Structures are given as structure tokens and as C-alpha cells.
Amino acid sequence: MSEQQKVETLLNPQQSAKDVLKQVFGYDNFRIGQDVVIEAAMQGQDTLVLMPTGGGKSLCYQIPALLMPGLTIVISPLISLMQDQVAQLKAVGVAAAYINQSQTYEEQQQIFQQLYKAEIKLLYVAPERILQSAFLERIRHLDISLFAIDEAHCVSHWGHDFRPHYCRLQQLKQYFQNIPMMALTATADTATRQDIVIQLGLTSPHIHTGSFDRPNIRYTLEEKFKPLSQLLRYLRQQKGQSGIIYCTSRKRVDDIAAKLSDAGYNAAAYHAGMENEKREFVQTAFSRDDIHIVVATVAFGMGINKPNVRFVVHYDIPKNIESYYQETGRAGRDGLAAEAILYFDPADIPRVRRFFEDIQDEQRRKVEEQRFSAMANFAQAPTCRRQILLNYFSEYQREACGNCDICLDPPKQFDGTVVAQKALSSVYRSDQRFGMGYIVELLRGANTARIRDNNHHELSIFGIGKEQSQEYWLSILRQLVHQGLLRQDITLGSILRLTEAARPILKSEYSLKLAEPRLNAKHVYKDKLARFNYDKQLFAKLRALRKTIADNENLPPYVVFNDASLAEMAQKLPTNDSEFLKVSGVGFTKLTKYGHEFLTTIQDYLAKN
Incomplete structure (x- = not known):
């Protein structure tokens, strides 16, 4: 029995979306909004899904694809994205395929034959291809349940990545009037969202706007x-x-x-x-x-x-x-x-x-x-x-x-009046004819040929800031520009000029608050998997095993299991099938394909330790 047949035996009319989530994809619970979107699609309603990158958009159409009787066509802009999605679906036993220019004519014909026999549940194609008249004619007679438009912001003139071919996707509504459409994107402001609905011709869509927050x-x-x-x-x-x-x-x-x-x-x-x-x-x-x-x-x-x-x-x-x-x-x-x-x-x-x-x-x-x-x-x-x-x-x-x-590391303020006076005076004394780099050299007393040629080493301001670094003075000058005391004339090579606002500072008529320059950013380095409280040695062994399996199967390692699943294995230490299925990301297909090797590695490790 093939992996796809095994998946199909798990799916029956009584199966719920949550059953598929666990049995096929290995997750216990939906993220907020996924189940509502899936239900709307199952009821034949158009949907617009806004979820952050990594927020689980794909499951919103993949699960309906497995529960509905016909074919789901996914419109995706990149070959690499199609290939990756199909590899991940096949890894969990789902019959998926793509048609794109990377394939030979014979390979494409083979996929069409599988489509005519209803042997494929999800088909990935590019927007340029699906609107070709010959392609439309070939899919017109298929039992299509859903169209999913990935990266849907590309349809909008207001979007940041507008693509003309996406604008024509509304034609699908004319060719396939009763088939629901799901548009998905991670990046769309209010104007772009409204335009997506209009451009695709979505009819009274259910709109789910997930949180854009990525707290991790x-x-x-x-x-x-x-x-x-x-x-x-x-x-x-x-x-x-x-x-x-x-x-x-x-x-x-x-x-x-x-x-x-x-x-x-x-x-x-x-x-x-x-x-x-x-x-x-x-x-x-x-x-x-x-x-x-x-x-x-x-x-x-x-x-x-x-x-x-x-x-x-x-x-x-x-x-x-x-x-x-x-x-x-x-x-x-x-x-x-x-x-x-x-x-x-x-x-x-x-x-x-x-x-x-x-x-x-x-x-x-x-x-x-x-x-x-x-x-x-x-x-x-x-x-x-x-x-x-x-x-x-x-x-x-x-x-x-x-x-x-x-x-x-909140910005810290200090009385920057004297520091600002030094910087502003250096700009003024050098006749407002130079950019930031030269002014920093003046402040720090750099003995350069250019400064000597200009006789600027004889100025009173030469070297008055030598106790501070180049980075320090660059930060100060940038703040003075930001606060409107200096301006950069981009028509003359970004030379610095004083503004009227600089005069009262130079005359000490009021004090100026500046932010302390951050010369070394504070990075808090920590174990990215720390929340699992896992065995690091076992994790390394599981990671090596994953890499070996992935190379043998010509797959990216994360298609086998992601790091979070491996860390959870190294935390929960499963030793039998039942315990292994409780690990997030482990469904029945992956248990069948990989369970024995991973369980054996864990059991051997525990026996030696």
C-alpha cells in the first residue's frame, strides 16, 4: 500500500479537520483562526487569509484539499516554492504535484494523466501558466474543489511586490464560477487587503486577519x-x-x-x-x-x-x-x-x-x-x-x-550641549564645505594630507574631540542632522551646513539632550531551543540521523523533521510508537517512515547513558 493510500484510509467522510491535522500533519491543535478558515472553504465560501510568515497559512488550504472530494489548485509565484511544498506534502503521504518549466514534456503529460484519474489532491502551478488557454482547456473538465492564491499581495497595485500576471487571475472566477477561491498573504496593509478582494473578484469573502506578531x-x-x-x-x-x-x-x-x-x-x-x-x-x-x-x-x-x-x-x-x-x-x-x-x-x-x-x-x-x-x-x-x-x-x-x-537596552540621554558645540563649531570653522567623514577627522585631530593642504590643522577646533572614537562622532553628527541643527546638502556631495536652529546652541542659550552613542550593540546570545530543556547530546545524534536520511532521500532535512520536533524528542525521550506520536510534527506517515530509526537511536542512547 502506497503512502497516499495509507493517508486515504485514514480519511473518510466522518473525519474532522482536527483529525487530519493530527493524523497527517502531526499537530494537536489549530492556531487561532485556521479552523474557521478551513470551515469557510469547506462550505464553498471565498476567503482572504492574512497570517504572518510561518503562521500556518498552507494548512488552511491543504486540509480542505484532503477533506473535499476533488482537486485543489494552488497558484504559486516561484518554482522553488512549489517544489518545496510538494516535497513536504509527499513526506506526509499526500498526493501532490506541480507543473512548471523545470519539467520535461513527458513529465508534465504523466501528471496530467494522474489528474484525469483523480490520483492527485493538490496541484501547484504559476499564475502565468494557469491562464494559458491550452492549460485552461485541459483543467476545465477536472473536478476542482478549490483555488488557492498564494502570495496574494502580488495582485495589488498597492502591494509591495506587484506582479501583472496576478491581475488576470480574476478570469478564473469567470471560467469556474462556482468554485471557491482562497487568497493568502503574510504582508498586506489595509489598502492592499481591500484591493486583493476587488482584483480577484472574491464574493462576500470570509476574511481572517491573524496577528502579525512574531514574538520569537x-x-x-x-x-x-x-x-x-x-x-x-x-x-x-x-x-x-x-x-x-x-x-x-x-x-x-x-x-x-x-x-x-x-x-x-x-x-x-x-x-x-x-x-x-x-x-x-x-x-x-x-x-x-x-x-x-x-x-x-x-x-x-x-x-x-x-x-x-x-x-x-x-x-x-x-x-x-x-x-x-x-x-x-x-x-x-x-x-x-x-x-x-x-x-x-x-x-x-x-x-x-x-x-x-x-x-x-x-x-x-x-x-x-x-x-x-x-x-x-x-x-x-x-x-x-x-x-x-x-x-x-x-x-x-x-x-x-x-x-x-x-x-x-533603552536609549540613554545626556546633556550633549558641549559635544554639539564642538561638532557644530567644526562645521562652521571649516566653512561648511565638507562632509561627515572630514568633520570627524578634524574633531579627532587626524594628521591627513587633505587637512594639512587646507591648513585646517591650525584651526582652534582641530583635535578638540580626540578623546572620542570615530564611531562616537559619526553618531553625534547624525543626531544633529536628525534634530535639524545640521543639514546634508546632497546636491554637493552631502556636505554639512548649519541651520538657524544651531545658532542658540552655539551661543549656549539652551541645553541640548542627545542619545549616548551605541558603539557596541548588546546581543543576548542563548540556546534557541532552551525552552525544551532537552538533552543536547541526544539532539546532536538525532540531527545527524535526520541529515543522513534526508541526503539518502534527496530531501531538505526539515522535511523529515524540524528542529523543534527533534528537541521535543530529546526532551520527552519516546521509546515506543505511542510516545513518538505525541511529539509535535509526528503523524502516522512519518511514524511509519522514520519512527523505527529515530526510536532505535533514542533507545540506544538511553541504554548507554
């Missing part, structure tokens, strides 16, 4: 001084953990990846300028834990279903909060502790704004500028990071989170 992710912003040194210092504490580092340019991606490799890290680059084969190799190796760190542009990530990404670093400020939220959300999908680090230089703000000048559509340009303004405000705000994120998505939060840099 710690948000940290570090002022950018020497970002590569800051990054290397952070990575030294990660001890082989999986992570993603986002950069804004391909050149920077290649440069950082090379430097990390030279420093001994198992890292690789990923961007759209690379050949397809190389990109696929990197993505596959990362998903299988053969590469630990991927340095990438935003081209990487939407198709990553890897649950054990422990950190996401933004080397540069993203263009909008939606992208930032989605990209940071790729960390900690398993619910275990994860970190999101953003390196921020206020000078990046005008640089990014210039990108929007090339957008021809005036309305689109205004939307992009507005979204970036929200991102810039997030980076510069002295309040709880999580509160800002949740409020942006209309999930108003009164209490600070206690798990971001602002909460854990």
Missing part, C-alpha cells in the same frame, strides 16, 4: 559604522546557525559573500545576475543545511520554506516595511528564537529616495515614496520596534514587546 523574533537596529566588522562580530556568536544577509546591490552581495568565505564561513551569494543553475544550487544547498549563510538581494527568499533560519541581517535599509517584515519573517518559522538585525546609516535615506525618481507612473512613485518614509521612520524612532511594525499593519499594540533593542 528579536528586532535589533545597529547604527552603521563599519558594517563588515559589525557583521563579522555578530556571526562569530552564531556557531553554524542558518542565516540570510540581505544587500541592496549584486556587487555588494558578491563582495560580502567572498569576504565571509575568506573568513571561514560556509557562505554563498545569490542574486538575479547569476546563472539559473548556480542560483538553484545555492538555494538547494541552503535548504539542505549544506550552506549555512546566504548573502542575497531581495531576489532570494519568497520560495524559502526553511524553518530553521535563525537570523536575518539587513546590510542596508529596505525600501518598505512590507519587504522588511516579510524578509525578517523568514527567520524562526519553526517558532523558536530568532533575530533580525538591521544596519542603518541615516545617509542611506536620500540615496534610496533617488531610486524612486525613475518611476514613470506618478501614482506608483508616490506610493513607493510613502512606503519608504514609513520604513525610514521605523529606523529612526526611539520606540519599541515591534509596536511600530504591528501598528503599521493596524494591529495596535499598547505595551512594549520586551524583545527588541529599544526594550532590552
Whole structure:
């Protein structure tokens, strides 16, 4: 009997969604809202599902697919995402397939034959393919129960990742008028949500808006001084953990990846300028834990279903909060502790704004500028990071989170009048013709050729701040710009000029409060699996076993079991089938496929200890 047949014997008209959740997927309880969405879909109602990355969106359509009699078609934007979802479904015994350009004609015909015989429950296709007239003709006569539109924010002009082909998906409502549609996304503000309903033609949909909060992710912003040194210092504490580092340019991606490799890290680059084969190799190796760190542009990530990404670093400020939220959300999908680090230089703000000048559509340009303004405000705000994120998505939060840099290490204020006077005087005495780097050199008394050529080593302000570091003075100057005492003239190479507001400070007419520069961010490093109180030696053995099985089956390790399941095994120490089934993530199919090897490893370990 095949794995699919075994699953089908478990499913009968009397089976509930919760039975399927446990028996097939190995989970005891639904997350908030999943059961209501599933029930609405089962009743033939259109649905819009907003849940955070890692929040369990896929189960909202996968469980109805198993309970309803016909085929569920899932529209997904990326080949890698389709392949990953299908691999995970097959691992729990569900008949799933995809049709995309990675397959031969013969392979696609074989899948069509299985569809005609009703041997497949879930089919994944791209939006470009499903609307091809030949493809529509081939599926027109199939018994289709549900259409699921993944990454549905791509349908909206207001969304941060608009894709024209998604706009045409409303045609499915015309071709298949009585078949319910489920739209799913992790990132959509109020305007985008309303537009999704309109663009897809959803009829009186049930709308579920889950919490956007990812409490397991710690948000940290570090002022950018020497970002590569800051990054290397952070990575030294990660001890082989999986992570993603986002950069804004391909050149920077290649440069950082090379430097990390030279420093001994198992890292690789990923961007759209690379050949397809190389990109696929990197993505596959990362998903299988053969590469630990991927340095990438935003081209990487939407198709990553890897649950054990422990950190996401933004080397540069993203263009909008939606992208930032989605990209940071790729960390900690398993619910275990994860970190999101953003390196921020206020000078990046005008640089990014210039990108929007090339957008021809005036309305689109205004939307992009507005979204970036929200991102810039997030980076510069002295309040709880999580509160800002949740409020942006209309999930108003009164209490600070206690798990971001602002909460854990609140900014400390001091009387910065004298410090500001030193900095402002240096700008004034050097005729307001130089940028931050030069002013810092003046303050610190740097003996450079440029300073000597300008005879600035003879100024009274030369070296008046030599007791402080370069990073310290950069932070102070940035604060003075932020407070409106200095402005950067981007038309003249970002030289610093005094504003009228600087005059009373220079005359000591009132005192100025500044934040103490954070020269070394405080990272609290801890065991990400600590809440399980597990046996670490046994966990290492189970992890090695998982890797061996995954390599033999040509699968990513997390498709076998995720880290949380392994940690729970190393905590509960199951020694028989009944106990093994009580571990989260263990269903009947995985018990049958992997139970013997994992139980034997646990029993042998206990016998020796």
C-alpha cells in the first residue's frame, strides 16, 4: 500500500479537520483562526487569509484539499516554492504535484494523466501558466474543489511586490464560477487587503486577519559604522546557525559573500545576475543545511520554506516595511528564537529616495515614496520596534514587546550641549564645505594630507574631540542632522551646513539632550531551543540521523523533521510508537517512515547513558 493510500484510509467522510491535522500533519491543535478558515472553504465560501510568515497559512488550504472530494489548485509565484511544498506534502503521504518549466514534456503529460484519474489532491502551478488557454482547456473538465492564491499581495497595485500576471487571475472566477477561491498573504496593509478582494473578484469573502506578531523574533537596529566588522562580530556568536544577509546591490552581495568565505564561513551569494543553475544550487544547498549563510538581494527568499533560519541581517535599509517584515519573517518559522538585525546609516535615506525618481507612473512613485518614509521612520524612532511594525499593519499594540533593542537596552540621554558645540563649531570653522567623514577627522585631530593642504590643522577646533572614537562622532553628527541643527546638502556631495536652529546652541542659550552613542550593540546570545530543556547530546545524534536520511532521500532535512520536533524528542525521550506520536510534527506517515530509526537511536542512547 502506497503512502497516499495509507493517508486515504485514514480519511473518510466522518473525519474532522482536527483529525487530519493530527493524523497527517502531526499537530494537536489549530492556531487561532485556521479552523474557521478551513470551515469557510469547506462550505464553498471565498476567503482572504492574512497570517504572518510561518503562521500556518498552507494548512488552511491543504486540509480542505484532503477533506473535499476533488482537486485543489494552488497558484504559486516561484518554482522553488512549489517544489518545496510538494516535497513536504509527499513526506506526509499526500498526493501532490506541480507543473512548471523545470519539467520535461513527458513529465508534465504523466501528471496530467494522474489528474484525469483523480490520483492527485493538490496541484501547484504559476499564475502565468494557469491562464494559458491550452492549460485552461485541459483543467476545465477536472473536478476542482478549490483555488488557492498564494502570495496574494502580488495582485495589488498597492502591494509591495506587484506582479501583472496576478491581475488576470480574476478570469478564473469567470471560467469556474462556482468554485471557491482562497487568497493568502503574510504582508498586506489595509489598502492592499481591500484591493486583493476587488482584483480577484472574491464574493462576500470570509476574511481572517491573524496577528502579525512574531514574538520569537528579536528586532535589533545597529547604527552603521563599519558594517563588515559589525557583521563579522555578530556571526562569530552564531556557531553554524542558518542565516540570510540581505544587500541592496549584486556587487555588494558578491563582495560580502567572498569576504565571509575568506573568513571561514560556509557562505554563498545569490542574486538575479547569476546563472539559473548556480542560483538553484545555492538555494538547494541552503535548504539542505549544506550552506549555512546566504548573502542575497531581495531576489532570494519568497520560495524559502526553511524553518530553521535563525537570523536575518539587513546590510542596508529596505525600501518598505512590507519587504522588511516579510524578509525578517523568514527567520524562526519553526517558532523558536530568532533575530533580525538591521544596519542603518541615516545617509542611506536620500540615496534610496533617488531610486524612486525613475518611476514613470506618478501614482506608483508616490506610493513607493510613502512606503519608504514609513520604513525610514521605523529606523529612526526611539520606540519599541515591534509596536511600530504591528501598528503599521493596524494591529495596535499598547505595551512594549520586551524583545527588541529599544526594550532590552533603552536609549540613554545626556546633556550633549558641549559635544554639539564642538561638532557644530567644526562645521562652521571649516566653512561648511565638507562632509561627515572630514568633520570627524578634524574633531579627532587626524594628521591627513587633505587637512594639512587646507591648513585646517591650525584651526582652534582641530583635535578638540580626540578623546572620542570615530564611531562616537559619526553618531553625534547624525543626531544633529536628525534634530535639524545640521543639514546634508546632497546636491554637493552631502556636505554639512548649519541651520538657524544651531545658532542658540552655539551661543549656549539652551541645553541640548542627545542619545549616548551605541558603539557596541548588546546581543543576548542563548540556546534557541532552551525552552525544551532537552538533552543536547541526544539532539546532536538525532540531527545527524535526520541529515543522513534526508541526503539518502534527496530531501531538505526539515522535511523529515524540524528542529523543534527533534528537541521535543530529546526532551520527552519516546521509546515506543505511542510516545513518538505525541511529539509535535509526528503523524502516522512519518511514524511509519522514520519512527523505527529515530526510536532505535533514542533507545540506544538511553541504554548507554
